[in-house]
Amino acid sequence: MAMHRDPDFDRFEVVPLTGVLGAEIRGVDLAHDHGPETIAALKAALARHLVLAIRDQNLDPQTLHRVARSFGPFSGNPVHTPLPGLDDIVAFVREPTDRDSVVGDHWHMDLAWMPKPPGIVMLYGETIPPVGGDTCFTSLVQAAKALSPGMRRLLGQLRGVHSARGVYAVNARSGRLGLSGDQRELDRVETLHPVLCAQPETGREYLLINNVMTRFDGLTEAESRPIIDHLLATALRPEFMCRVRWQRGTLLLWNNPLVLHTAIDDYRGYRRVTYRTTVEGWTQVPAQAAD
Numbered sequence: 001m002a003m004h005r006d007p008d009f010d011r012f013e014v015v016p017l018t019g020v021l022g023a024e025i026r027g028v029d030l031a032h033d034h035g036p037e038t039i040a041a042l043k044a045a046l047a048r049h050l051v052l053a054i055r056d057q058n059l060d061p062q063t064l065h066r067v068a069r070s071f072g073p074f075s076g077n078p079v080h081t082p083l084p085g086l087d088d089i090v091a092f093v094r095e096p097t098d099r100d101s102v103v104g105d106h107w108h109m110d111l112a113w114m115p116k117p118p119g120i121v122m123l124y125g126e127t128i129p130p131v132g133g134d135t136c137f138t139s140l141v142q143a144a145k146a147l148s149p150g151m152r153r154l155l156g157q158l159r160g161v162h163s164a165r166g167v168y169a170v171n172a173r174s175g176r177l178g179l180s181g182d183q184r185e186l187d188r189v190e191t192l193h194p195v196l197c198a199q200p201e202t203g204r205e206y207l208l209i210n211n212v213m214t215r216f217d218g219l220t221e222a223e224s225r226p227i228i229d230h231l232l233a234t235a236l237r238p239e240f241m242c243r244v245r246w247q248r249g250t251l252l253l254w255n256n257p258l259v260l261h262t263a264i265d266d267y268r269g270y271r272r273v274t275y276r277t278t279v280e281g282w283t284q285v286p287a288q289a290a291d
């Protein structure tokens with residue numbers, strides 16, 4: 001039986017992964033076609049599905065750089081050392097003998113404590129284990145829809161404090177990532193974002209929570225924790241999730257502030273190399289006050 005296709009896209013094939021989140025894309029060759037019409041169509045597909053696994057690409061870091069920059073300017077990355085000559089690309093390498101845990105194996109948002117967290121994150125599969133190492137996502141758009149009117153009113157008045165404390169240490173532990181930031185400076189970074197946000201381009205509402213949100217502005221950590229835990233539990237319902245199985249040549253991109261993601265640490269003994277780049281995001285905008 002043929003897979004269900006999203007009928008609104010005819011430039012390439014868009015096959016939704018679940019009823020609410022993620023799609024596979026086939027029939028586009030980004031190394032040879034990253035012109036404005038293709039990029040606009042991919043942005044439209046991303047706006048709808050939030051996570052896109054573009055299959056069967058043939059990119060090297062230089063080509064990934066060109067493709068990524070046709071989506072928009074680099075977001076900056078205060079943590080990782082980039083590839084020589086390409087300041088927007090980071091290589092994530094895991095060797096078969098590595099025994100430490102995988103970087104990113106917890107539910108998170110990339111660089112959420114930046115004043116403008118990356119709007120799009122792109123990860124390209126260069127060397128992929130035969131099985132394992134999937135990436136899981138959950139939709140913060142669905143999480144926002146699940147809130148009661150009373151919780152919406154409460155969250156509408158709150159801003160979350162997002163802390164970079166410990167980010168440097170986690171990345172340093174992997175031993176494979178060059179770090180460019182200053183640990184003491186990074187550990188002090190705290191950024192305020194509204195909790196209930198609207199995406200400027202689409203008006204889509206999402207619940208901006210993640211693992212580095214330590215408290216609400218004006219509340220203590222002890223007061224905030226039960227609400228944050230409740231919101232994370234809401235966001236982590238299986239019906240809001242999708243899971244992407246990697247192949248060599250898959251370009252995975254996601255709308256970073258609108259989802260949480262986690263790496264799965266189940267491929268010890270295999271080599272895995274991915275290249276990551278990020279596209280500049282936006283200043284987080286509060287959703288319209290609840291009715």
Ligand SMILES: [Fe+2]
Binds near residue numbers: 104108109
């Ligand atoms: Fe990540």
